[in-house]
Amino acid sequence: MDDTRRKFLKKAGYASLGISCALPLLDAKLLAMSEETGTHEAAAKKQLAMVIDIKKCQNKQLVDAAANACHTVHNVPTITDAKGNINKEEEVKWIWTEKFANTFPEQVHARLERSILDEDVVVLCNHCSRPPCVRVCPTQATWKRDTDGIVMMDMHRCIGCRYCMAACPYGARSFNWNEPRKFLEKGRGIVGEYPTRTKGVVEKCTFCADRLSDGLEPACVEAANKVPGGKDALVFGDLSDPNSKVNLILNKKHTICRKVGLGTGPNIYYII
Amino acid sequence: MLEHAFKGSKNYWLLLGFWGIIIAMGAGAYAVQLRDGLTITGMSRDVSWGFYISQFTFMVGVAASAVMVVLPYYLHDHKAFAKTVILGEFVAVPAVLTCMLFIFVDMGQPARVLNVILHPTLHSVMFWDMSVLMGYLVLNLLIGTITLDCERKGKHYPHWLKFFIYLSIPWAVSIHTVTAFLYAGLEGRPFWMTAILAPRFLASAFATGPSLLIILAVIVRKISKFDPGEKAIRTLATIVTYSMLINLFFFLVEAFTSIYSDMPHHLHAFEYMFVGLHENGVTYDVLVPWMRAGMVFSFITGFLMLFPGIRWNLKVVPYVCVFIICGTWIEKGLGLVITGFIPSTLGHITEYVPTAPELMVTFGIYAIGAFVLTVLYKIIIGVRERRAGYGADAQ
Numbered sequence: 001m002d003d004t005r006r007k008f009l010k011k012a013g014y015a016s017l018g019i020s021c022a023l024p025l026l027d028a029k030l031l032a033m034s035e036e037t038g039t040h041e042a043a044a045k046k047q048l049a050m051v052i053d054i055k056k057c058q059n060k061q062l063v064d065a066a067a068n069a070c071h072t073v074h075n076v077p078t079i080t081d082a083k084g085n086i087n088k089e090e091e092v093k094w095i096w097t098e099k100f101a102n103t104f105p106e107q108v109h110a111r112l113e114r115s116i117l118d119e120d121v122v123v124l125c126n127h128c129s130r131p132p133c134v135r136v137c138p139t140q141a142t143w144k145r146d147t148d149g150i151v152m153m154d155m156h157r158c159i160g161c162r163y164c165m166a167a168c169p170y171g172a173r174s175f176n177w178n179e180p181r182k183f184l185e186k187g188r189g190i191v192g193e194y195p196t197r198t199k200g201v202v203e204k205c206t207f208c209a210d211r212l213s214d215g216l217e218p219a220c221v222e223a224a225n226k227v228p229g230g231k232d233a234l235v236f237g238d239l240s241d242p243n244s245k246v247n248l249i250l251n252k253k254h255t256i257c258r259k260v261g262l263g264t265g266p267n268i269y270y271i272i
Numbered sequence: 273m274l275e276h277a278f279k280g281s282k283n284y285w286l287l288l289g290f291w292g293i294i295i296a297m298g299a300g301a302y303a304v305q306l307r308d309g310l311t312i313t314g315m316s317r318d319v320s321w322g323f324y325i326s327q328f329t330f331m332v333g334v335a336a337s338a339v340m341v342v343l344p345y346y347l348h349d350h351k352a353f354a355k356t357v358i359l360g361e362f363v364a365v366p367a368v369l370t371c372m373l374f375i376f377v378d379m380g381q382p383a384r385v386l387n388v389i390l391h392p393t394l395h396s397v398m399f400w401d402m403s404v405l406m407g408y409l410v411l412n413l414l415i416g417t418i419t420l421d422c423e424r425k426g427k428h429y430p431h432w433l434k435f436f437i438y439l440s441i442p443w444a445v446s447i448h449t450v451t452a453f454l455y456a457g458l459e460g461r462p463f464w465m466t467a468i469l470a471p472r473f474l475a476s477a478f479a480t481g482p483s484l485l486i487i488l489a490v491i492v493r494k495i496s497k498f499d500p501g502e503k504a505i506r507t508l509a510t511i512v513t514y515s516m517l518i519n520l521f522f523f524l525v526e527a528f529t530s531i532y533s534d535m536p537h538h539l540h541a542f543e544y545m546f547v548g549l550h551e552n553g554v555t556y557d558v559l560v561p562w563m564r565a566g567m568v569f570s571f572i573t574g575f576l577m578l579f580p581g582i583r584w585n586l587k588v589v590p591y592v593c594v595f596i597i598c599g600t601w602i603e604k605g606l607g608l609v610i611t612g613f614i615p616s617t618l619g620h621i622t623e624y625v626p627t628a629p630e631l632m633v634t635f636g637i638y639a640i641g642a643f644v645l646t647v648l649y650k651i652i653i654g655v656r657e658r659r660a661g662y663g664a665d666a667q
Contacts (some may be wrong), residue, residue, distance in 0.1 A: 004506050005347060005348075005349070006315015008347070008438055022482060037519060077531045077610065078558075088316075088317075088622075089316035089318070089622065090311060090315055090316065090317060099616055101619070102618045102619040102620070103618075105619060114426065123618075132459060132460065135395055136396050136397065136457075136458070137393065137394070137396055138387075138393050138396040138398035138399045138402070139384075139388055139390075139391045139393065140389040140391050140393050141387070150648075156313060157384070157387055157391070158309075158381065158384075159380070159381050159382075159387050160377075160379050160381045160384075161378065161379055161380075161398065162320045162378075162380070163338060163396070163398055163454075165320040166321060166458060166461065166462060166612070166613075167458050168456075168573060168617065169459060169460025169617050170460075170617060170618075171318075171616055171617045171618040173318065174317060174378065175310075175380065176307070176309070177307075177309055177310050177313075177315070178311040189357040198381070199309035199310075199311075199380065200309055200310065200380025200381040201380055201381060202380075206294070211554065235522060237555075248567050252385055257628075259460075260457040262460065262509045263459065264459070
């Protein structure tokens with residue numbers, strides 16, 4: 001028995017030797033990864049982004065118009081309970097508002113003006129440069145599109161494990177706890193071409209990938225611009241293009257992002 | 273060998289029937305969930321994982337703890353475990369099975385679950401978790417059945433099996449480590465994102481699993497002629513004692529960093545678990561009595577196990593073990609997953625309480641585990657008793 005144990009330990013020794021030989025390779029890979037995510041390369045790659053003007057978005061009519069446009073175009077149901085009230089626990093939403101304090105917890109201090117704390121801030125998927133949801137998804141049902149940096153979502157591949165919801169630091173993902181079509185039929189009905197979902201899958205904002213391919217702007221941006229005083233409240237564009245509208249604003253105005261400390265590289269910018 | 277599973281006393285069939293009834297109830301509740309969706313559970317947008325994933329996490333620990341009998345026996349030639357080792361391996365089999373079932377019932381689209389294999393995703397910890405769990409199930413089935421079959425035939429197990437036995441040791445560590453990594457790698461959840469999570473998981477697992485083994489060994493001793501041996505049970509009790517103390521130490525380490533650093537994100541989780549959170553005049557504290565009870569169980573049992581008079585007293589130690597399991601279950605099967613979601617990433621506090629159908633599905637899965645365990649243990653007892661009987665005949 002002792003003999004076999006010695007043999008085992010010997011083999012284990014060889015194995016660890018093998019692993020330590022492989023470590024330099026791993027090192028090289030990690031180095032490559034860190035370079036990949038560096039700022040230089042990111043700038044060259046196409047990355048769609050949005051700049052949101054928080055002050056302009058204090059107009060409730062504008063925000064409602066944007067959210068309505070999005071949710072109508074994408075057949076996002078309004079989930080209600082038996083009494084017809086909004087079921088907050090099972091809500092599905094792609095774009096909505098949160099209080100400033102909840103959106104930017106790191107920017108809040110005890111002396112911050114009350115009116116700012118209570119400001120409603122438009123929130124949606126950040127289409128992160130290093131999205132945690134993509135990293136954790138076991139089926140690649142959510143992935144980062146190379147061509148424009150959109151974090152895409154395939155509701156037909158999603159198995160509904162909700163790992164992405166645990167991983168997303170922004171609460172941007174919704175799960176269909178219930179049969180969504182049931183609520184669509186009760187509400188505004190099924191509109192247009194966008195496919196409805198089945199129960200048991202996760203969904204979120206896709207930057208209107210479908211509309212973009214038709215040469216249109218995202219539905220929320222289009223709707224917000226139509227509201228009086230809503231011009232440029234939501235601005236959409238490509239970060240890799242130095243002359244894009246988003247870059248022109250980013251170069252001029254003081255903007256912030258949500259939870260930058262986590263390293264996810266959010267691509268929704270806020271003018272404070 | 274399997275024939276032992278098909279003939280047994282009235283009590284054996286009654287026990288299987290009892291598990292069967294619970295399984296049927298669980299299946300009924302699951303059918304409702306399949307029809308209506310996960311809306312029938314208490315989970316929500318904010319607390320998107322609940323009881324199922326919690327139970328999965330807890331049972332991975334029970335499964336991994338087989339290594340606590342395999343390692344001393346095969347690596348250190350601890351002879352007292354000669355008859356216990358199979359008990360550990362045959363706990364691991366139903367434990368992994370329940371783990372997989374808990375994951376399965378948590379899926380929103382269970383019919384698509386094979387997508388995990390069809391689109392293997394190396395950067396997803398969940399893919400690795402599935403792989404190591406599958407592997408562990410196969411390893412334990414293979415090792416357990418072959419060693420028991422060889423024992424039945426009165427010969428030594430084949431030499432090639434040794435490789436798989438050794439492999440199963442780091443593999444057991446891997447299943448719980450990878451399960452901890454599911455949580456510990458999420459930057460958005462400060463409560464989980466701690467390096468101590470995997471060591472803590474292992475320590476609590478090595479306290480829980482051997483505790484269960486002690487209880488099972490004492491039961492087997494009582495109801496059959498097969499005696500796993502007092503020495504083996506004592507060694508298990510020593511293992512439980514060390515693991516429990518290490519587990520408590522790890523908990524204190526974690527609590528210290530969170531509480532002493534006084535960083536709100538880390539503090540909130542502990543506040544939620546042990547005193548409750550307050551917001552706009554509302555108190556959120558459903559977990560508090562549970563977590564406090566769990567802590568009392570864990571610290572008192574940890575203390576009691578220090579005394580050889582208790583630890584090695586076969587009449588007392590199984591009861592202590594019951595409370596050890598309760599304590600670690602509350603910690604891992606209740607507090608750990610849910611608290612990670614409270615408050616949510618958007619700072620909202622949504623509490624979670626499992627619903628009746630959700631609990632029924634959970635009990636159903638545990639009953640499947642218990643059913644398989646009963647059958648496997650019946651086979652072990654059958655083989656052992658018969659061998660003992662043959663020995664007597666020969667003389």
